[in-house]
Amino acid sequence: MIIVMGRSSSEEDLERVVGAVESAGLDVHISEGVQHTIVGCVGDVSHLNREELQVLSGVQRVVRVMHPFKLVSREFQEDDTEIDVDGVTIGGRQVTVMAGPCAVEDRQMLLETAEIVKEGGGEVLRGGAFKPRTSPYSFQGLGEEGLKILREAAERTGLKVVTEVLTPGDLELVAYYADILQIGARNMQNYSLLRAVGRADRPVLLKRGLMSSVEEWLMAAEYIASEGNRDIMLCERGIRTFSKYTRNTLDLSAVPLAQELSHLPVVVDPSHATGRWKLVAPMAKAAVAAGADGLIMEVHPRPAEAKSDGPQSLKPETFLNAMDEIAEIADTVGRGVKGG
Amino acid sequence: MIIVMGRSSSEEDLERVVGAVESAGLDVHISEGVQHTIVGCVGDVSHLNREELQVLSGVQRVVRVMHPFKLVSREFQEDDTEIDVDGVTIGGRQVTVMAGPCAVEDRQMLLETAEIVKEGGGEVLRGGAFKPRTSPYSFQGLGEEGLKILREAAERTGLKVVTEVLTPGDLELVAYYADILQIGARNMQNYSLLRAVGRADRPVLLKRGLMSSVEEWLMAAEYIASEGNRDIMLCERGIRTFSKYTRNTLDLSAVPLAQELSHLPVVVDPSHATGRWKLVAPMAKAAVAAGADGLIMEVHPRPAEAKSDGPQSLKPETFLNAMDEIAEIADTVGRGVKGG
């Protein structure tokens, strides 16, 4: 059971509601968002009288949620969440395209890539400054230097920036330069990090873990939401299976499924999912046909020279061609992409 | 190494080629197809002199194939295979839709379903007469009675029939009534059955096993092709993963991947892949966007009454709506469906 307090509710209203819940033997979880304060009831809700709660002063509505995820569930909020990133909307009618290199390698290549992304109709620039690498001896990213380059490229092109944050200690720094905070697949259940971005003033792109169920993914989003940050995009990026020809197996059925269970927008990453550039365009088109709200793709001016993930990065011309085809599919399903 | 004998080559030509290969210490595998006789060289091909073989009488061409699958590989045949099923083409420009109930339950429901399939633009009627059921105590299908009903429905509507054959002993019977022989996922590595349909005079729809790699799937197709039958459709129907919200995980990247590695057409089954009718239309559209050559879907006049797989079957109106959307995507990617 979730109790939504109205905007104009007072401190006393909240205390009275909390008291009513606690006196029925349950615990409360209070989540203060920009729009609403929400009182979650933790425990055996059969002891609660919904009608009595509904008439308490300041209470906007009382929602019964059957799933273990509450704030992010479709039961809690019927309408799609639309996230406004300083003028770019994710989760609205249009399909939002995010693109860029796996890692920020140097200023020149990033500025070059940003122009290509812009040209193709992308709205968000991706690029890693802090890279989670399997080996401690591999290139770990340029750090703050990389963030500065991303910011510069964004300012020049009008693109927004999405980049990964690896640990709570880096959060303030990353949030200073980035428009969207990315939580990587390996950190999907790093709960300290989820809580930290849940208190940050930036939208979050939450990648699905390599072996995470759709429920666990939504529970990870719930961690973020429960701290107050409701601007969350889910990102399907492939799961790990026995299959060896592709890097991972893109689970596109997770797109309509997550949209059925949750009001959050769903973005698809065909680059990490397949690991092969030839499969990126077909899977991007398939994702849009399946109803994805956004795409995040790897583009590199010269993939052969990339410091990481070269084999899955699109060349500029391949990216531009793919964008044309993606725009056609987006139009067909009534969405469109920017400028498409 | 594969040696393709020309149509007008003689028995002596073949013997000379075989002799040349064997004298280099290799074994030969001869596969007699409708168009060509093919001599496969089994063993260490570095001992063979390609140029010498090429000039032997009757030899059309000598092909080096790096993959373990030979006759079904794109290296062996560059052009897409187009399969003609008595006027219906699979693997050509158009996307072919196959639809029908999981199992043939009775005459009335099947005739009713066939009309709906026809109305939606489907060209092939599916339906199980011999059902592979997990439990020996579940409904096992109507057997020959079911085949007769399928044939009757086909004659009335002009649809073709695809239905599963479970064992070599049933092959003659099934081939008598069906236009396309289906090999189910559980039988993908039932080599006796593969060999048997490889000698049959009917196209084969080969479902991918629940835990089969793309390579194993193509090797299963190779078993069929090596017996002479080259009219094979691959069918992606979901693989088994840890994911529990869907029955299986549809691996759409397998579509462009199989098309890159092989010249065979690829059909997608979104019904078995997801097990939830709400996901069937989104995944069907995604499949076509990804380049699928065909779709096979479950439709039932009254899913709630279905003897098997009701939860994944489309109602008639849902099917007809889905077909409209599928046709739009097919047009967008330059394919179209029949009458669409």
Place this chain on the structure above:
Amino acid sequence: MIIVMGRSSSEEDLERVVGAVESAGLDVHISEGVQHTIVGCVGDVSHLNREELQVLSGVQRVVRVMHPFKLVSREFQEDDTEIDVDGVTIGGRQVTVMAGPCAVEDRQMLLETAEIVKEGGGEVLRGGAFKPRTSPYSFQGLGEEGLKILREAAERTGLKVVTEVLTPGDLELVAYYADILQIGARNMQNYSLLRAVGRADRPVLLKRGLMSSVEEWLMAAEYIASEGNRDIMLCERGIRTFSKYTRNTLDLSAVPLAQELSHLPVVVDPSHATGRWKLVAPMAKAAVAAGADGLIMEVHPRPAEAKSDGPQSLKPETFLNAMDEIAEIADTVGRGVKGG
């Protein structure tokens, strides 16, 4: 609900029981075994009155089984099944060791291997005469010639023979030469084959499919049992996972789990499960410590020359050492191996 008819029950007794079940609106499945005739009730058993059935003439007992597998469930039979293979018991106190080459390659090597198996305390000789190979161009086994060699080796050493049958058409031939019929992992859901061996007069070793749950495995056993053959050994041989260092992932927890759910003996195959000879002895010991009733292992006089699965075959001396260690573990858990 399952009704066990006593040994001395008459044809009329059976008819009366069937009538009682059918008149309650259920279907019956009759399974005639060596010891008992069993009437399975298929349908909504809440309509049956257990007490009324229990007092009918000829009825020995009426068992309620909650699992979908019935005859093979522990609820149906509390005591462990002990299978007598002409003097060798599987499922009793002792751990039974089966060993031999992957494939029968020639007479000399097999006779040599049989002597080693005998020397190590093995009781059953394994070896494939009909091989299910991924490629149609790989060595497919010696066929009947291989069966004859197996039989000869068995006669010379007193070992029993277990070998795979691939298709119903070969069953009579294989049963003529073999003591135990093996159903391979790829054929675990080849229901025609399961039914066929269910009518055969030979014990069956049923390998778990690469992708099969414990429940599906027991349902496959149920197919065999429902045809009358109750002499079934389950064989865990590794499942397919994302893990790449080993060929498959040995699921040892399936041993106590299957023994909890079923009365059938469980045999473990550490050779196919790992694909690496160095891991065979540790996993064989682990299997026995986990409660396995038997082991099936690959031994080859000269693994480097093996036509298939050389890397997972034990050399004679490694096998003999492993057998000593296995015997010690078997003693520790109160079982022992033959002569150990």
Place this chain on the structure above:
Amino acid sequence: MIIVMGRSSSEEDLERVVGAVESAGLDVHISEGVQHTIVGCVGDVSHLNREELQVLSGVQRVVRVMHPFKLVSREFQEDDTEIDVDGVTIGGRQVTVMAGPCAVEDRQMLLETAEIVKEGGGEVLRGGAFKPRTSPYSFQGLGEEGLKILREAAERTGLKVVTEVLTPGDLELVAYYADILQIGARNMQNYSLLRAVGRADRPVLLKRGLMSSVEEWLMAAEYIASEGNRDIMLCERGIRTFSKYTRNTLDLSAVPLAQELSHLPVVVDPSHATGRWKLVAPMAKAAVAAGADGLIMEVHPRPAEAKSDGPQSLKPETFLNAMDEIAEIADTVGRGVKGG
């Protein structure tokens, strides 16, 4: 290539070695451990002359390591690592048993549990004070209060304490109370945390991720080792597969495999791997038979009342019985447990 500097090597020796490597165009990674300073060479090692490096002053030895994991590889250190935790050795002849509740719930139950662990021959007390829970609304552990209780129980019984650390920010606190730092499965690729414990003065128990290959697991250990901390225990705790009867699938072949590839001790957690208390003892015995250096198991005085993971916790008497059986297997494989 890895260069091990002798204990008595000087600062100048190190600089000379670094200069030699860098002048060949490679980067260096310096790792200062308690015993040795190690210079890792990152880049194309074919440009390095091993013989020239070997004769530089202060160099003890130069090791070529083929695997991507270096310091933790068996190639780098042939002898097993033995970790001394204040008198308790992990990785030596004896099998070390760690046991305790999933979470520290209150002082009384933990002191009670500690006595049982002690009585059974356990040497390390486990218990979570900071719990990584799938839901933000579930019990998250007692925090520092829980750590204090663990320490008190340890002082009373002489047991050592292993407990999980979730984030770098908690590290100092956890290390103050605990003897061994646990990295949970969900954090196996939380590289910031791995680096942090790599600089801590406490041994680390590194759980394998649900979806992690053996190579990724060793790479995670390499992250820790590369920061200087070489006292690492690997912990196999089950991987995620399609199998549904058990919580995860215990991959026991990973034990001998990790021991072949690495010199680090391997501990097995049969409780989380199976999720069912009935399977814990069989899997614990199997683990020891497979060569495990330690076990970590869940014990709870009253499992039915446990706040988390009750179904997989052993009751006191079941634990004591299991310990007797484990001790017998440990003796059989020449290891033994404490007091066993």
